[in-house]
Amino acid sequence: MSKVGIIMGSKSDLGVAETAINILDEFEIPYEVIVSSAHRTPERTGEWSRNAQKNGFSVIIAIAGAAAHLAGVVASETNLPVIAVPVSATSLGGIDALLSMVQMPGGIPVATMAIGSAGAKNAAIFSAQILAVDNYDIQARLKSYRENMRDKVYSANEEVQNMLEARKQDAGS
CATH class of the missing domain: 1.20.5 (Single alpha-helices involved in coiled-coils or other helix-helix interfaces)
Structure with missing residues (x-):
């Protein structure tokens, strides 16, 4: 069975990620979670993204706050669907992350969900919908x-x- 990769820019994103994890557990969809930053560990993020399909992933959920370039960096390194979940990590309440995620240049698509836990829940459900095409x-x-x-x-x-x-x-x- 295909699995979902969840990549978080920071350990502080785990509270939001747990919402997605709970939904994936409910749907009995395997997943793996990693902390890797687009800015602080770009080499690791790129390598993980480039190898995601080879490592059995079919969908990637990228959770990040602030400048939130994580989803875009991941999407630039893989052809797998990437679903972004913005997190409220600054005084801007997640709007900064949301705008970073939805303003992707043409040719590098990222599906972007709502800010926070509702977005994480929908990202997991959307992942299930993608995987359900042939399952x-x-x-x-x-x-x-x-x-x-x-x-x-x-x-x-x-x-x-x-x-x-x-x-x-x-x-x-």
């Missing part, structure tokens, strides 16, 4: 995941309706 087990897990989300919304609505009905009855007493 029926992951397709089934994705379908079940969506059904569970739908069921939670229906259940929440039912609870709200019951609370409102009880409130009306209490007001009428």
Whole structure:
């Protein structure tokens, strides 16, 4: 089975990465995590990226904050899909990272998700969708995941309706 590579620019990004890791675990998708910086360890980052496909990766999630060139550097060294997750690491609240990630030059695409944990969750789900193209087990897990989300919304609505009905009855007493 193909696996997902998660590369973080810093150990401080682990809290955000754990959201993606939890989703990948839920979908039973293997992954590996590495800390490597686009600026502080460019040789390591480049080598890891160039060898990613040979090492069994099919998708890469790049998590970084501040200048956040990590996803772009990774994408420039591989033909695998790269999904960027910006992290709030400066006083700009992650906007700096987001802009660094979405402003890639033509020809070096990077899919960019929301800032923080929501982005990490979506990056993992998007990775699952990419892998599901030719993996029926992951397709089934994705379908079940969506059904569970739908069921939670229906259940929440039912609870709200019951609370409102009880409130009306209490007001009428």
